[in-house]
Each structure stands twice: as structure tokens, then as C-alpha cells.
Amino acid sequence: MVMRAAVLIQMWYRKYVARMEMRRRCTWNIFQSIEYAGEQDQIKLYNFLGYLMDHFTPSSSERNLICHIFRENEVCRDAEWERYFCYKNIEIPEVYSGPHLTFPLTASQAAGLVESFKNKQQLHSRYVLQLLLETWKLLRILPNINRVSTCHSKEISICGDLHGQLEDLLLIFYKNGMPSMEKPYVFNGDFVDRGKDSIEILLILFAFLLVYPSDVHLNRGNHEDHIVNLRYGFTKEVLGKYRVHGKRILKLLQKIFSWLPLATVIDHKVLVLHGGISDATDLSLLAKVDRHRYVSALRPPKKKPGSEDQLSMDSDMEDDSWISRVSAGTRRRASLTYMKPFASRNDFQHRSLQDFSRHIIRPLREEPKDRRRQAEFTLSSQDLLQCSSTDPDSCQPGDVNHEEWKQIVDLLWSDPMSQDGCIPNEVRGGGCYWGPDVTEQVLSKNHLQLLIRSHECKQEGYEFCHSRKVRPPASLHICEGSHETPQEDRQSAMGGWRWLELAVLTIFSASNYYEVGSNRGAYITLGPDLIPHLIQYQASSMTRELTLTQRVGWTEHSALKVVREQLFAHRSDLTGAFQEFDKENTGMISLNDWARAVEAVLHLGIPWRVLRSQLVPNAPDGMMNYRSWFRELAIKEPDTEHIHQALLETVYRHRSTLETIFRIVDTDHSGLISLEDFHQTWKLLSAYLKMEISDEAISNLAISIDANRDGCIDINEFMEAFRLVDKSRLETGNLFQRSTATASRQTHLHMTSLHLTNLHVSCLQHSSHVTKRYVTKLSVKSLWLTSTLHLKVIFHSSPHVVLYSMTREESFATASFALMCQLEKEPD
Amino acid sequence: MMSKAVISEIHRRIAEAFNVFDNESSKSVDVREVGTIIRSLGCFPSEAELHEMIAEVEEEEPTGYIRFEKFLPAMTKVLMERKFRPIPKDVLIQAFEVLDQEKKGYLEAEELKKYMTQEGEPFSQDEVEEMLSAALDNKENVIFYKDLVSKMTFEDL
Numbered sequence: 001m002v003m004r005a006a007v008l009i010q011m012w013y014r015k016y017v018a019r020m021e022m023r024r025r026c027t028w029n030i031f032q033s034i035e036y037a038g039e040q041d042q043i044k045l046y047n048f049l050g051y052l053m054d055h056f057t058p059s060s061s062e063r064n065l066i067c068h069i070f071r072e073n074e075v076c077r078d079a080e081w082e083r084y085f086c087y088k089n090i091e092i093p094e095v096y097s098g099p100h101l102t103f104p105l106t107a108s109q110a111a112g113l114v115e116s117f118k119n120k121q122q123l124h125s126r127y128v129l130q131l132l133l134e135t136w137k138l139l140r141i142l143p144n145i146n147r148v149s150t151c152h153s154k155e156i157s158i159c160g161d162l163h164g165q166l167e168d169l170l171l172i173f174y175k176n177g178m179p180s181m182e183k184p185y186v187f188n189g190d191f192v193d194r195g196k197d198s199i200e201i202l203l204i205l206f207a208f209l210l211v212y213p214s215d216v217h218l219n220r221g222n223h224e225d226h227i228v229n230l231r232y233g234f235t236k237e238v239l240g241k242y243r244v245h246g247k248r249i250l251k252l253l254q255k256i257f258s259w260l261p262l263a264t265v266i267d268h269k270v271l272v273l274h275g276g277i278s279d280a281t282d283l284s285l286l287a288k289v290d291r292h293r294y295v296s297a298l299r300p301p302k303k304k305p306g307s308e309d310q311l312s313m314d315s316d317m318e319d320d321s322w323i324s325r326v327s328a329g330t331r332r333r334a335s336l337t338y339m340k341p342f343a344s345r346n347d348f349q350h351r352s353l354q355d356f357s358r359h360i361i362r363p364l365r366e367e368p369k370d371r372r373r374q375a376e377f378t379l380s381s382q383d384l385l386q387c388s389s390t391d392p393d394s395c396q397p398g399d400v401n402h403e404e405w406k407q408i409v410d411l412l413w414s415d416p417m418s419q420d421g422c423i424p425n426e427v428r429g430g431g432c433y434w435g436p437d438v439t440e441q442v443l444s445k446n447h448l449q450l451l452i453r454s455h456e457c458k459q460e461g462y463e464f465c466h467s468r469k470v471r472p473p474a475s476l477h478i479c480e481g482s483h484e485t486p487q488e489d490r491q492s493a494m495g496g497w498r499w500l501e502l503a504v505l506t507i508f509s510a511s512n513y514y515e516v517g518s519n520r521g522a523y524i525t526l527g528p529d530l531i532p533h534l535i536q537y538q539a540s541s542m543t544r545e546l547t548l549t550q551r552v553g554w555t556e557h558s559a560l561k562v563v564r565e566q567l568f569a570h571r572s573d574l575t576g577a578f579q580e581f582d583k584e585n586t587g588m589i590s591l592n593d594w595a596r597a598v599e600a601v602l603h604l605g606i607p608w609r610v611l612r613s614q615l616v617p618n619a620p621d622g623m624m625n626y627r628s629w630f631r632e633l634a635i636k637e638p639d640t641e642h643i644h645q646a647l648l649e650t651v652y653r654h655r656s657t658l659e660t661i662f663r664i665v666d667t668d669h670s671g672l673i674s675l676e677d678f679h680q681t682w683k684l685l686s687a688y689l690k691m692e693i694s695d696e697a698i699s700n701l702a703i704s705i706d707a708n709r710d711g712c713i714d715i716n717e718f719m720e721a722f723r724l725v726d727k728s729r730l731e732t733g734n735l736f737q738r739s740t741a742t743a744s745r746q747t748h749l750h751m752t753s754l755h756l757t758n759l760h761v762s763c764l765q766h767s768s769h770v771t772k773r774y775v776t777k778l779s780v781k782s783l784w785l786t787s788t789l790h791l792k793v794i795f796h797s798s799p800h801v802v803l804y805s806m807t808r809e810e811s812f813a814t815a816s817f818a819l820m821c822q823l824e825k826e827p828d
Numbered sequence: 829m830m831s832k833a834v835i836s837e838i839h840r841r842i843a844e845a846f847n848v849f850d851n852e853s854s855k856s857v858d859v860r861e862v863g864t865i866i867r868s869l870g871c872f873p874s875e876a877e878l879h880e881m882i883a884e885v886e887e888e889e890p891t892g893y894i895r896f897e898k899f900l901p902a903m904t905k906v907l908m909e910r911k912f913r914p915i916p917k918d919v920l921i922q923a924f925e926v927l928d929q930e931k932k933g934y935l936e937a938e939e940l941k942k943y944m945t946q947e948g949e950p951f952s953q954d955e956v957e958e959m960l961s962a963a964l965d966n967k968e969n970v971i972f973y974k975d976l977v978s979k980m981t982f983e984d985l
Contacts, residue, residue, distance in 0.1 A: 001926055002926060002927065002943070002947055003947050003948050004923075004926075004948075005922075005923035005924070005926035005927055005948075006923075006927070006943050006944065006947035006948030006949075007874055007947075007948035007949055008915055008919065008920060008923040009920070009923050009924065009927075009943075009944070009948075010874075010875075010944065010948050010949050010950075010951060011872050011873070011874050011915065011949075012872065012915050012920055013951075013955075013959055013980075014863075014867065014875075014955075015867045015871075015872050015914075016980050017955070017958070018863060018864040018866075018867030018868050019867065019868050021864045021868075022845065022848060022864055022865075022867075022868035025848050025849060025864075026848055029848060417852050418852060418854070419852065419854060433852075549962055592833075592837050595840070605847070607844035607845065607847060607848050608844070609840060609841045609844050609845075610841075610844055610845055610848065610868065
């Protein structure tokens with residue numbers, strides 16, 4: 001009786017948890033799609049503009065608007081750079097209350113800088129420029145691949161993406177200590193963009209780099225790239241914080257980013273880099289490239305002017321250019337933008353801007369259905385620009401070396417996949433997806449045992465993948481009951497089991513990346529035994545107190561807001577599609593028809609039926625009223641009387657692209673563009689989107705925002721004026737205050753559970769509960785403090801083996817654990 | 829006899845739920861996620877029933893992945909036969925009342941924990957702790973199960 005009751009309750013609760021997990025996954029997928037779609041879009045936009053550059057006549061006004069982003073090495077010789085960096089004539093006003101720096105920097109100044117930023121102060125541009133100059137001088141003499149050893153210090157700490165989230169860096173310093181000779185650090189790229197304190201993070205990292213050049217190591221990430229920064233907020237942040245010198249700071253940072261090392265190797269055994277690898281990755285080649293010539297990883301460096309540069313249409317007919325767009329649903333996480341697929345940059349044949357919206361000559365290729373096919377990863381190889389400046393830093397001006405370029409792009413942009421092989425990464429638009437066989441190949445060829453990378457947000461702040469066979473290790477042992485299993489018994493008990501080690505570790509250090517409560521951050525400490533210890537954290541004090549339901553709910557709310565905005569932004573097309581199902585014009589359609597219509601219009605890889613109850617709350621008897629549904633979406637439109645509906649929807653759908661183009665066109669970085677340039681921006685956008693927009697419609701748009709009619713439009717104002725606002729959030733206010741806990745107020749971060757996916761064990765004994773023939777994963781679901789594990793093995797009727805610690809201590813300050821092997825039984 | 833339209837709609841629902849966990853568009857998901865997928869489609873299998881179903885859809889030589897090809901027909905059958913139906917609210921409350929031997933109207937945290945980890949198809953530490961954190965009435969450290977059932981009853985798909 002009791003058992004039956006218990007089973008019922010357990011069934012019910014597990015179902016509830018599963019529903020939460022489904023919602024959490026959907027939400028996660030939505031956020032990730034948005035992120036990757038943005039990256040893909042940015043690459044495409046950049047290539048599109050590059051193509052335009054190739055085809056504009058040199059004197060055309062459009063060309064002048066955009067060519068400056070391709071002119072990356074304007075300032076030629078070192079002497080000129082020094083002049084450009086010159087900070088000496090910048091005066092510090094007396095009222096300045098921020099930190100003062102004197103060079104050479106000392107450790108206490110670096111620590112002081114951290115403290116100042118914690119107190120929300122800003123470093124004066126004079127010091128910024130001076131700091132950047134010193135940083136540049138140092139980076140220039142660093143090799144492409146940092147080589148680090150653990151023999152001098154106890155352990156080395158490795159951090160993943162920070163993305164401008166200063167709280168997370170402060171939390172890491174609080175928990176782990178600031179960088180020093182005894183505490184070396186590797187920072188694995190993506191320091192900037194998305195978060196609001198990117199420049200502060202950079203300044204802190206550079207300061208510590210200058211103070212401890214042998215103990216602080218920076219790897220370049222795909223966001224250390226001025227083209228990416230245009231879209232993802234770093235450019236905007238710098239210009240906002242440094243109104244007078246922002247442009248110069250950005251220019252210098254372009255240079256500095258290109259001089260960041262590409263990777264770090266620890267003890268010849270652990271490779272740390274930002275994105276990943278490919279089947280072509282060649283470390284000895286990478287060690288020799290002139291890395292600084294690749295200012296933006298998005299395109300190959302310039303060719304010698306005057307050399308062969310004709311776009312060849314035929315050569316690109318066969319290749320799967322890595323920027324070809326995928327159709328939604330056939331690929332990993334279809335991206336969240338509306339655009340229909342279009343082919344590669346080299347397919348554009350028309351020369352004038354106006355013609356773009358008319359046609360694309362070549363029909364779109366079908367994406368290969370079989371993902372396991374080894375796709376030829378050729379680049380749009382004739383990506384050439386006609387800019388006349390040469391690259392002064394290198395010995396041979398402007399040689400194109402696609403092999404080198406591909407090596408670098410792969411390092412910064414690739415993601416792992418579970419299947420073998422190596423295929424282009426079409427979701428992001430750069431780099432590739434690489435499989436376990438490639439990991440094995442690269443690691444064994446270079447005598448490495450572990451690859452640590454970042455680049456992907458993970459819910460727990462880290463994730464292992466890619467197993468490779470290793471010999472059974474000897475160190476840790478587990479005990480069942482209270483007695484230890486002697487050494488000799490281990491091997492025999494292990495008969496039939498093979499040992500796999502996980503070879504790739506993703507580390508992501510920006511907690512709450514998508515939303516408050518969305519994920520933890522983590523960092524690694526690595527001792528001479530080269531066993532990664534992982535420490536997790538979450539920056540907001542609120543999140544620890546939230547239950548699963550609340551965390552899922554809050555993040556989901558955010559993701560759904562984005563989805564609702566997309567739905568609203570496609571109102572005209574959706575209404576048309578709904579009407580197809582409602583020939584009698586009753587205003588009602590079935591929920592099934594709703595799902596089919598939305599799927600057909602939006603081409604997004606969103607599980608509409610799973611989310612349907614959230615998106616269509618009022619549907620008695622399975623029927624919904626689609627007209628009132630749009631009102632109920634609770635999106636507040638800006639006041640938009642005289643503006644054409646289609647144009648409005650374009651703004652809503654392509655905010656980010658539009659804003660990026662604005663910032664490109666705003667050549668003096670003033671935040672203002674003239675009416676004429678505003679028109680040009682729209683022409684560019686309409687060409688990119690292959691839409692037709694009349695001049696009149698654009699004028700109406702301009703007039704509506706240029707209220708004082710001075711002929712200038714403020715970019716920020718424009719973007720704000722045309723923002724869709726989620727009414728529900730306005731009305732209910734902030735459900736959870738987004739408070740940020742500063743590290744100094746934290747005494748203990750108590751985590752209630754850690755979920756390990758793998759555990760190093762040396763002995764297993766079956767219990768009578770085993771019903772499955774094999775164990776696929778060991779889950780450790782409790783905390784322990786020491787590195788010696790005393791664990792009891794319990795086999796469930798599930799395929800999981802659950803281990804409970806024998807001694808549980810409740811009040812840990814941190815939890816750290818070793819993570820190594822996964823167990824897999826040999827097939828019978 | 830279900831119409832083609834209904835079946836095709838069922839297929840779409842199953843495909844959508846499956847795809848949420850198919851990160852690499854490989855038409856397969858990790859076997860450990862299958863329970864979540866099945867439950868999110870509105871089914872209430874017990875652990876034992878779940879494992880039976882997994883055994884049905886996995887490969888001859890288990891790979892750790894379940895392919896959509898095999899999952900779809902099995903899941904369609906489950907949905908069409910309305911197997912693993914939801915537990916009505918009153919039955920659930922009765923189940924709690926069985927555990928609440930003294931008929932207090934609530935359960936102590938330790939009581940519930942004991943039952944959930946020792947009886948039936950036991951919860952792991954994580955599962956029971958999460959349940960408690962959501963269920964516990966903070967002031968009194970007990971679980972008012974009638975409220976809990978109301979709070980956590982969700983819409984049927």
C-alpha cells in the first residue's frame with residue numbers, strides 16, 4: 001500500500017521534473033540560436049559588405065561609407081603607431097577621482113585597479129592609452145603559443161569566456177586569488193562583448209599581464225575581433241564610456257587583439273585554446289604564422305594590390321562555402337533570423353547596389369542531408385579587397401595564405417560534435433565541427449592528453465566530451481561498505497570493462513550568461529598531476545535561493561519574450577498564413593493549424609507545439625482567435641502612425657543588423673548620422689535582405705525620429721524608438737531584482753549539488769540491483785571536500801550508477817573534485 | 829481508428845520534442861534524455877515502464893543513443909493507446925494520505941524524505957532535495973501536500 005503510494009508520487013514528481021527539463025532545454029536552445037545566429041549574421045554581413053567593396057567604383061559614395069572597416073592597418077610604421085598611442089598630451093583634470101597609474105605597473109596598482117572598478121570608477125583615457133601601449137609592446141614579443149610549466153608553482157588556474165561580466169571575474173579572484181607568481185592564470189579568450197564591463201575586464205587582464213608577464217597568459221577568442229565587436233556591444237561600450245578618445249582606443253585595441261597569442265600549452269600535455277581544432281590543425285604551423293596580420297579572423301589578409309583577383313564564379317560552383325546558409329531544421333540549432341537561405345558571397349553578380357534586391361543568379365543549393373559526409377572546407381577563396389594600404393608589420397606585404405588563415409579561424413570558432421569527422425560550422429558561420437576521431441588525431445600527434453577550450457556556454461559552467469581509450473589508472477579507489485578493496489583485486493574486478501578518458505573540456509566563466517539563473521560559471525585549477533579540478537559559481541545572490549521552478553520560469557520568460565517579438569515582427573505574413581486555414585474568415589483556427597502556419601512562416605527550429613501552451617494561453621476546445629492573439633502577445637509597439645508596416649517589421653526583425661550597419665556608416669563614431677547616410681544605410685540593408693524599400697518610406701522613417709529636423713539622426717535614439725517592449729514585464733515589474741552580490745560580501749558559496757558526468761574509479765563491484773548490462777555514466781551527486789574519495793557504489797535499475805559520499809560535510813566554502821574517466825563495458 | 833491528420837499531428841509533436849534534445853541534428857538523442865522526452869509528451873511512466881520502453885527502442889548493440897526511426901513508432905503507439913495516463917489529482921492526494929498515517933494534513937520533511945528514498949522507485953539525493961526545496965513550507969518545515977499538488981499540477985498536453 002505504502003509502496004504503491006510512493007510509486008505514484010514518484011511518478012508524478014518525475015513527470016513534473018521532466019516537464020521542467022524540457023522547458024529549460026527549449027529555452028536554452030532559443031538563447032543559443034539567437035547567439036549563434038547573430039554571429040552568423042555578422043559574418044555574412046561582413047562578407048556582403050566586402051563583396052560590395054569589390055564592386056563599387058572607387059569614387060562612389062557608398063564605398064566611402066564602408067571601406068573604412070576594411071582599412072585595418074592605416075597607421076603604417078611603428079613610429080606612427082607610437083604617435084597614435086600618444087597619451088602625453090592628454091591632461092588629467094583635477095576633478096578626476098579615478099585610479100592613477102604609474103609605469104612600470106606594480107602588483108599593488110593592479111590590485112588597486114580591480115578595487116577601483118569594483119567601486120564603479122572609470123580609468124582615465126590617458127592611463128588607458130598608456131596601458132594599451134605597454135600591453136602592445138609586451139604582446140609583440142610573445143610567441144603564438146604560450147608554453148607554461150607547473151613545476152614552479154603548485155597549480156595553474158584557467159578561466160573561460162568572461163564577456164564583459166566583471167562580477168564573475170571579481171568572484172573568481174575572490175575565490176581563487178588574484179594572479180601572481182604563485183598563482184598563474186590562463187584566460188581563454190572572449191573577454192569582451194555582451195556584458196557591460198568589457199573594457200574594465202581588458203584593463204584588469206592587461207594590467208596583470210604587465211605585472212606578471214610569465215604568469216598571466218591570454219589566449220585570443222573569436223570576440224577579440226573588431227568586426228564582431230561592432231555587433232555585440234564592445235564598440236558601443238567603449239564609445240559610450242570614452243567619448244573623446246574612444247575611437248582611438250578602439251583602433252589600438254584592433255591592433256592589440258591581433259597580437260594576442262593563439263593558444264597555451266601546459267607541461268607539453270594540456271592544450272588550451274578558445275574555440276577548438278580541425279582535422280587540419282597543425283601546431284607547428286601555428287607556432288610560425290604572423291598572427292598579427294589576421295586583424296579580424298573573419299577574412300583572410302589582403303592580397304598584394306594588382307595581383308590576380310578576379311572573382312571566379314565557376315570555381316565556387318561546387319564547394320560548400322562555409323558561409324552558405326542552412327535551411328532551418330536540417331542543421332544543428334537552426335538560427336533565429338527570418339532570412340531565407342542565400343548563397344555565398346561569390347554568387348553575387350550584379351554590380352550596382354540597387355540591383356541586389358532583384359535576383360541572385362544561381363539557384364540555392366540543397367544542403368546535404370547526410371551530415372557525416374566529409375565536406376570540403378574551402379573558403380570563398382577570392383575574397384579580395386581593393387584597398388590600397390599595405391600591411392606594414394609584416395615582412396612580405398599582404399601575402400594571402402589561406403592555409404594559415406583557416407588554421408586560425410578553426411582555432412577561434414570551432415565546436416566539438418559527437419560524431420566522428422570534421423565539417424564546416426555553418427551555425428556560427430566560421431570554423432568547423434570536429435569529432436572524437438579528430439581529437440584523438442591531434443592529441444596523439446602532438447603528444448597531448450587534454451584539450452581545454454571555451455566558446456560555448458554550458459549550464460554547469462563546464463562540460464567534458466570526446467572519450468579516448470587509455471590504460472586503467474591506478475590512483476583512486478572506491479570502497480563498498482566500509483572496507484577497501486585491495487589493489488590486486490582491482491584488475492580482476494574490472495574484467496570486461498574498458499577505460500575511457502575524456503579528452504576535451506569546455507570551460508565557460510560567464511555565469512547567468514543568457515539570463516539570471518540560466519547557468520553557472522566555472523574555472524579550472526590544474527596541478528602538476530594535470531587533473532582538472534573544477535570550481536563552479538554563480539554571480540547573483542538571488543539565483544541560489546531560487547528553486548528549479550523559479551529558475552526555469554524566469555529564464556523561459558526571457559526566451560519567450562524574444563519568440564513573441566519575432567512572432568509580432570512577422571504579423572503580416574502570419575496573418576496571411578492563418579487566413580489560409582480560415583477560408584470562411586471566422587477569425588478562428590485550430591491549434592494544430594496555428595502550429596503549422598507559424599512553422600511555415602518563421603522557418604525557425606523552435607518546437608512550437610511544445611511551447612504552444614505558453615504562447616497561446618487562450619484556446620478553449622483547441623481553437624484560437626488569431627486576431628486577438630496578436631493583441632494578447634502583449635507587445636507594445638512604438639508610436640508608428642505614418643510608417644509602412646513592412647518597414648517596421650524589418651526593423652523589428654533585423655535590429656541587430658541594422659544597428660551594426662549604422663555603426664559602420666558612422667565613420668567618425670559620433671553616434672550621429674546624417675539623413676543622407678541614413679538613406680544609404682537603408683539601401684545597404686535592403687540590398688542585404690533583398691527587399692525593396694522606397695525612398696519615401698525611408699524618409700518617413702527618418703522624419704519620425706529626427707524631431708528637431710537638424711538633419712542628423714541619433715543612432716541610439718533611433719534604436720530605442722523602434723524597440724518592441726514586452727508589456728507583461730512592464731506591468732508586473734521586476735519579479736526578481738537583478739541584484740549583484742559583490743565578492744566581498746560573500747563568505748561562503750554553498751552549492752547543494754554538483755553533477756559530475758564522469759568519475760575516476762579503480763574498482764567496481766556489482767550489486768544485485770543491476771538489471772542493465774552496462775553502465776554508461778557515473779553520476780556523482782554530492783559534494784566532498786578532500787581529493788581522496790570514499791564512495792559507495794549503488795546501482796539503480798536505471799543505466800546510471802549513483803555514488804554517494806560516505807562522509808558528507810555540509811558547510812564547504814568551495815567544492816573541488818577530480819574528474820577523469822568514464823566507464824564503458826565491452827560489448828559481449 | 830485515428831485519422832491520418834491526427835496521426836500526422838502526433839508525429840509532429842513527437843518530432844518536435846525529440847529535436848529539442850537532438851543537438852546535432854543527427855536524428856538521435858542520448859538515451860538518458862528519453863525519459864524526459866516521453867514524460868514531456870504527457871506520459872506518466874514508472875521507472876520500470878520507462879526502462880521497458882527504452883529496451884524496446886534501443887539498438888541491438890546499445891550505443892548510448894536512441895534513433896528517431898525507432899522512437900517514433902513506439903512513441904506514437906504509446907500516445908495513441910493513451911498508455912501511461914496522468915494521475916488524477918484526487919488519486920495523488922490519496923497517495924499522500926496513505927503516507928500521512930496520522931492524518932495530520934501535512935508531512936514532515938524527514939518523513940517524506942524517508943519514503944521517497946526508501947520506498948517504491950527511490951529518488952536520488954538530488955531528486956529528493958529538489959522536491960523538498962520546492963515543497964517545503966518555510967515557516968513550519970512541513971509539506972502541505974494538498975497545496976503542493978495544486979501548485980505542481982500542470983496542463984495536460
